Amino acid sequence: MHDPAPRLPFPDATASDGSPAPHPLLAPVLGYLGTWTGRGSGGYPTLDEEFTYAQEVTFSHDGRPFLAYEARAWLIGPDGQPVRPSARESGWWRLQPDGRVEALITQPTGIAELCTGHVRDGAADLTTHQVALAPTAKPVDATRRRYTLTEGDHLSFVHDLAAVGRPLQHHLSAELRRATAGLRV
Known part of the structure; x- marks a missing residue:
């Protein structure tokens, strides 16, 4: 008989709160870690x-040299209340x-974007390297995404799109504010 499966997660924490220390390559994006809403x-x-629309964006890590990214959005009605889920x-x-x-960014609408760019002075600028589409996905040719950290825990987001022949x-x-700090996936 063999040993039972090891307990997960494996003990590799080095930070005082039990989360893994950020990989040194994450230094330019440490300010993005956490959940942002706006x-x-x-x-x-x-x-x-x-x-x-209302938006929630979360950046996290698990000690390796990449960020996990998740974004959700909801359409907002004239009364300021959510109408329905929008993008994810x-x-x-x-x-x-x-x-x-x-960056690899996937959407449940059948779009997968491979973007390249850089991070400098709190600003990330990502542009399309390649777009993969599911057979029934809306035609998307290119995107550009800009995330800019500003004073007081603000994150500005701008998204340009080339789609359906445009x-x-x-x-x-969007203008987002830090809702929580976060250090792990």
Whole structure:
């Protein structure tokens, strides 16, 4: 008979709170760790009208040289209350020694983006390297995402989109505030 499965998670914590220490390559993005919430607005030429949305973005890590990324959004009605879920994404930001970022971002609508970019002075700028689409997904050709940390635990988000035959143009922007700090996946 063999030993039972080991207890998980494996003990590799080095931080005083029991979470793993951040990998040194995460230094340029340590300020992003945690959960961010706020509101934004969006639109696109193929939509009937502009819209307001609430957003929650979480960045976490498990001690390896990448961030786990998750974003959720809800459409907001004229009364300021959520109407229904909107976008949802998850993925990974892989940090490179020279400050470059390779990001994989997937959406349940059948879109997977491979983005590349850099992080400098609290600002991450990611542009499309490649887009993979499920057979029934909306045609997306390119995106550009900018995340900017500002004073007082604010995170600005701007998303440009080239889709359904349209050129790259503004799609979304939001102002988020830190809701929680976070250090692990």
